[in-house]
Amino acid sequence: MGQSTSLIRTTKLQRTYQMGKNTVQALAGVDLEIERGTFVALVGPSGSGKSTLLNVIGGLDRPSSGEVWVSDLELGQAPDKKLVSFRRDRVGFIFQSFNLLPTNQAWENVALPLMLAGRSRSERRKRAENLLEQVGLGDRADHRPAELSGGQQQRVAIARALANDPVLILADEPTGNLDSRTGRDVLLLLQRLVREQNVTLLMVTHDMNAASYADRIVHMRDGKIEQIETIERTAEAVA
């Protein structure tokens, strides 16, 4: 399993929640394959299971049944320790509300995954400055989150998601808290990163305009995949 070019492969993936007597099927058998180096948008109505799928693929949540492979690791059966190191070394998370640590400077926030991995402070600083440069915040390394705008904070968070050189970036409504202009900047940045760094990006959104920046759009409804749409992009549409 898991050979070929696909990075993510889920089969008959289910996730159920027990709410008293009721069973909520957040994921009702998801079969999905995502190739390395693609930008995938996950869209669907509220409650359709987008976040749940993202969390399972990111090793934050475990499926009730079915398999979820990321590269050569099956996350459903992997021990807790494996999931921790998977998240730390191979995945980058981007959240709707940025979730930067308020006491840390921008560069320290970016370097958090490296700190958890036990890298030296000087190495961390160097890499963080490099990444901040890439997201256009080279001059804000020593600022605290409170001193940055929402768009800038999300760019710091993107730099943080890149810090461990991940194969996979998972973003849950990264533009949800941003105005449309800043949202556009962030989406363009994400698009550029996928292209330049050959990283795979899975982004949850309910904004079709945001989804249009992706290479593929996965439509979800009631815990199932309804439709997968591939965007044919001409050269001028990128710019």
Next chain:
Amino acid sequence: MTFGDILRTAWSNLTRRKVRTSLTSLGVTVGIFTIVVMLSLGVGVQRVIQQQFDAIGLENVVVQPRDAERNPYTRYVRPEREVVISPAKIAEWQQMDDIVSVTPIVDVNESISKRLVLPGDAAATIAVGVDPGIGINNPFETPPTALAGVLRPTKDGEIVISQRALRRLGLTAEVNNLIGQKVQLIMETPRGESQSFDYTLVGVSSVDNNLVALTPNDSIALKAWWFNEPDLLDKEGYDYALIRAKDLNVARQLTTQLRAERFRVQSVETVLELASKIFLVINIMLGSVGGLALFVATIGIMNTMIMAIYERTREIGTLKAIGASRSNIRTLFMTEAGLIGLFGGIVGLLGGWGVGRILNRVALAYLEREEVPIRGDFFYIPPWLIGLAIGFGLVVGIVAGLYPAARAARLDPIKALRHE
């Protein structure tokens, strides 16, 4: 995550809420302060007492003869002695290894009437006591000094008289000029017999009483005449012997040996052992007061940490999502709690030290005013107390952090991230 990173992160989290952190560690401060003040007082007083005993000399052993059982028929007779400190015994002890000196002492009872007289001047007469000169100073009094000549006579026929007695006798000249003066002790029995004994003055002492000091032999001679027992020394021996051993160990061995020989033996060490037992109990009691304060402080830290975890739930979720392990989270919160305890401990220690120093000054000033010749620190912080105070603060923090940290480590990252 390296330990340096943990410390730095914990520190920045604590300084984020300075007031709360300080207030929480104040609880520990109070507890450690109490413990430090109480224990340093206990230790200090014990040390001062120990120093006083050291000055007396723990290597001194006081030996007394033992009176035989009295039976109802000899009730009015002077008691027989079961064992006697004879001159031969004194000589034997002097021959023993590791013995510095053996001093026989004769107690000339107060009830034996004796008057000090200047030869040829019948008017100059006062009643005096004979100072047995145990050779152990009362630590609460300034020890007497020789104002002229020597403090104790060394040869038979010599006498040392207190300055006060000399004044009363009318000898008001410069004390140095009185050395060599002839004096007599007149003894008178209730039957009307009397006898005079001649002495040469060899020293004037500062004792604040009408006292004279004689050699053991001369003292025995007084008693022998009074009881009309010419061979009193052979029959009853000396009343005490002060044996100065080379060190404490020798003194201990000697004590056991002499007790086995049926002598009554007092050593200062016995008293001191009792004293340290009492002090142990007092220290434990005083320490418990601080312990109670620390218990309250522990709850305070726990409360603060639980609150901090509640406030930082999203942060914990974020950290977990980006790869923090349970043990990373647990260590971080334990470190924060430990630091709160550590600061409390250090501040409490410094406070206790400062207050102790101030009270030392006050106590010293008081003692000087009251002319008690005791010096020393009543509040004393030995190195182990420094370690204990800081270690206790740290342990209190860590213990208080155990439960909140475990709770933080257990948090489900998804729920934590959704937390508002």
